Amino acid sequence: DQQVKQNSPSLSVQEGRISILNCDYTNSMFDYFLWYKKYPAEGPTFLISISSIKDKNEDGRFTVFLNKSAKHLSLHIVPSQPGDSAVYFCAASGVSGAGSYQLTFGKGTKLSVIP
């Protein structure tokens, strides 16, 4: 059973508008949440993260919101630019039985920003 879910496989947004990417999780023991961006033929690139004790983290055009009671997080991109077109992965970080942190990924959402 998937512990991290991104229910929208794709999203199209007009340039200059807001992009909102959503992610839901089931394990309340996750300590950190991260967003990665992936262009075709490249590996995922770290974008922004948030601790489970925070509800918001902002970095330039990117803001991540965390709602712990709903086990939901979202990534807002404002304003969206054509270069933001990529696949966005949500990942949750939690401690394994061996004491090391592991990332659990969602399936990704493909964002297309239309000029």
Next chain:
Amino acid sequence: ETGVTQTPRHLVMGMTNKKSLKCEQHLGHNAMYWYKQSAKKPLELMFVYSLEERVENNSVPSRFSPECPNSSHLFLHLHTLQPEDSALYLCASSQDNRQGYQPQHFGDGTRLSIL
């Protein structure tokens, strides 16, 4: 020099072949990871190494054999693979696998096809 380099980028092999995937990180990190990404599935963690010691093996079949000779290099030795092993194999590194807020940095992956 990019942070995490993977070779080869593409590999086609028969089920009876033996081949190896190579990963090298130039970031001075202490932890390295192998992931598998199959079509329509999220990234799946395979192995975790910390300071050249394997700390996690997530129920991976023995036909995949990892090796970490030093903290900068990671190999994945492949033998008698099955067609369902065709996937994108990603290597990642992080400063410390015991800190959940440390992001992982990914290579561009090896696209493996089993004939």
